[in-house]
Amino acid sequence: MTTTGDEKLSKIEIIKRQSRHLRGTIKEDLQDGQPHFSEENVQLLKFHGVYQQDDRDLRAKLKKEGKEKHYSMMIRARIPGGLLKPEQYLVFDRLADEYTDYKNMRITTRQTLQLHGILKGNLKRTIRSLNESLVTTLGACGDSGRNTICCAEPGDEPFRMEMRHDLLALSDRLSAKTNAYHEIWVDGEPVELAEGETEEPLYGDVYLPRKFKVAIVPEGDNCIDVYDNDLGLVAHIENQHIVGYTVLVGGGMGRMALDQETYPRLASPLCYVARDEAIDTILDTCVAIVTMERDFGDRSNRRFARMKYLIDRRGLEWFKQEVEERLGRELDPPRELTWQSGNDHLGWHRERDGVSYLGLFIPYGRIKDTETIKLKSALRDIVREFQLTVRFTAQQNIILSGIANGLRNAIEDKLRSFGVPLPNELSNVEQNTMACVSLPTCGLALAESERALPELMPHFKKLFEELNLAEETITIRMTGCSNGCARPYNANIAFIGRASGKYDVFLGGSSLGTALNERFKETVPIDQLVATVRPILESFVEERELGEDFGSYWRRAGLERFRSIAN
Structure with a gap:
């Protein structure tokens, strides 16, 4: 693994390298009785899916009263492709009521959920409850592969099952492996490594210079904004099966308003990779691309640490040649892409024979109850009663899937009873x-x-x-x-x-x-x-x-x- 040597490392790079694979002193901080974490642990907590925040509405008042900030934690889960079983969704719903200040949940643009306003003393039991439902927060934030997103539309076409298979395989390959997560949040016991085993085979002790976002989408349907990601896979469909992927690299939205050297960038087509039965070729290609960011990304200035700056600084052709060298083979040229839609999958649609799905617009991604619209209560009752699979979209909406056609009227009646509008009752804007x-x-x-x-x-x-x-x-x-x-x-x-x-x-x-x-x-x-x-x-x-x-x-x-x- 190539790592930076003579260049001056950023403060966060030093914290990562000294963290013992993200352990830091988080365990000790959890027991110190303070409402907040140390500065170093605040940075490491992001890798565990946790951000330390405070209620900025209360800052001035508390400062005037001579009190410290009202600290709380935001937890973000890692939910590949945004799919939750009904029992998993209901765990989030319960935890939002039990442990958050705001009693609601937030859908993100990366098809996952955030819980805001969790006090430090409730942090461990919240994360442990999610893990017991087989949902992790490891890698939802921090300098590693973030939640891998995918078109959320369900259906019985073979390519959708293939895309889901590839999504999970890729998410597993790019996820952090540190045992620190289970030691701190789950069972508290150190995990012994087998002889010759490495705790982080992909990321080592330095992880990535910055966040890394991955997306998969079928050609023609850009509901997830695939060009906005560091790594995008566009599936080419023939006879309802995936024959291969065009690989996109170097997308990213972030910029600094006052720094003209920072900018948003759409990803560039890099290559085409055929899909074999075990998808080893595409996985190896993706891993090689991630190691490029790991080894060559800027570790001195986080402002320029995303892969888009590496590609623009060194050139796409150089990037391609380096990937080829790591793979030991030449890359095929990318295929031309065409797009028909970027819309979300709202409203009623066929899922398979006799079964439909319903895409619901969630205003700004916030699942909450208000005086007039009891959205959180409606979703809880519907998921519990009808045992529906929940899928989050990259446009902050929800798809309820697995609805027998005979239940469509019952679902609509339930939503209306809670004041929740159906998509056809909302304007396009x-x-x-x-x-x-x-x-x-x-x-x-x-x-x-x-x-x-x-x-x-x-x-x-x-x-x-x-x-x-x-x-x-x-x-x-x-x-x-x-x-x-x-x-x-x-x-x-x-x-x-x-x-x-x-x-x-x-x-x-x-x-x-x-x-x-x-x-x-x-x-x-x-x-x-x-x-x-x-x-x-x-x-x-x-x-x-x-x-x-x-x-x-x-x-x-x-x-x-x-x-x-x-x-």
């Missing part, structure tokens, strides 16, 4: 929105997001109706900072927090997830966001060509066309 968590729990947030976008939606809905765009697919995404957790940079319309109540406006992108947008205007007050976008949408309606979508129109017209509006 509502269904094509996403927001990151932001305030009050995210420490990086500069502006509101999840709590702000719902207030804007009625105004956008009215605007779209006025312009006869109600049936148009135009994606709107909002984030509280420039890091890009809600994948804003390939949305048609994106609002990216720059300061309290102010946002940069990005326009263009692609509803297929195949193009980046551009910054149109900076630091726009939240009450002017709709007015800022209105003239662009009016121009789109007046000037669009037949069949032209908003993203294509923006790229044809060009940013310069609208400079006068921005000034």
